[in-house]
Amino acid sequence: MFLVVGLGNPGKDYANTRHNIGFMATDEIHGRHNFSPFKSKFDGLIAEGCINNQKVLLLKPQTYMNLSGNSVVQVAKFYKIPPQNIIVIHDDKDLALGKLKAKIGGSAGGHNGLKNIDSHIGTEYNRIRIGVGSPKEHNTDTINFVLSRFSKTELDVLNPQLEFISTTINELINKGIAHYSNIIGMHNAK
Secondary structure (H helix, E strand, O other), X not given: OEEEEEOOOOOHHHOOEHHHHXXXXXXXXXXXXXXXXXXXXXXXXXXXXXXXXXEEEEEEEOXXXXXXXXXXXXXXXXXXXXXXXXXXXXXXXXXXXXXXXXXXXXXXXXXXXXXXXXHHHOOOOEEEEEEOOOOHHHOOOHHHHHOOEOOHHHHHHHHHHHXXXXXXXXXXXXXXXXXXXXXXXXXXXX
């Protein structure tokens, strides 16, 4: 069993903000594959389904970003999902808008959602990083930047990337992070 976690903040005030790109990616996966409706459980919204005959849970923590690990650890413990079967999708302000990267482990890089997850389950889980651009490019501080909404032009760049993740997540589940990182590398090079 795999757990795919999209990071974000709950509520309409945060919809389509940079920090919520993980929720947006999870919604895209949910819409593309045959998942149950999201239900409120484990301090999050959770849905069950299968991707390539592999049981997968989708999770959108509802604890606000800085406490995301509280929800993740509850699901991981209840379903006995090891960190290597957890995939966290999140925003990255150090990547250009729409650029994708995948890795296992590493530093949280100042991302409070990742820091909180690390404190609960360690760092050895899979990460899909989605570039949301830099606060410097927009002449603002980090907090205001990650809580700002995407423009239509930015969404035009991001939507195909969210679709790409939803159509290729099976490669990560079936063949691992090194293989998936190569697929992303080829995709970014286009």
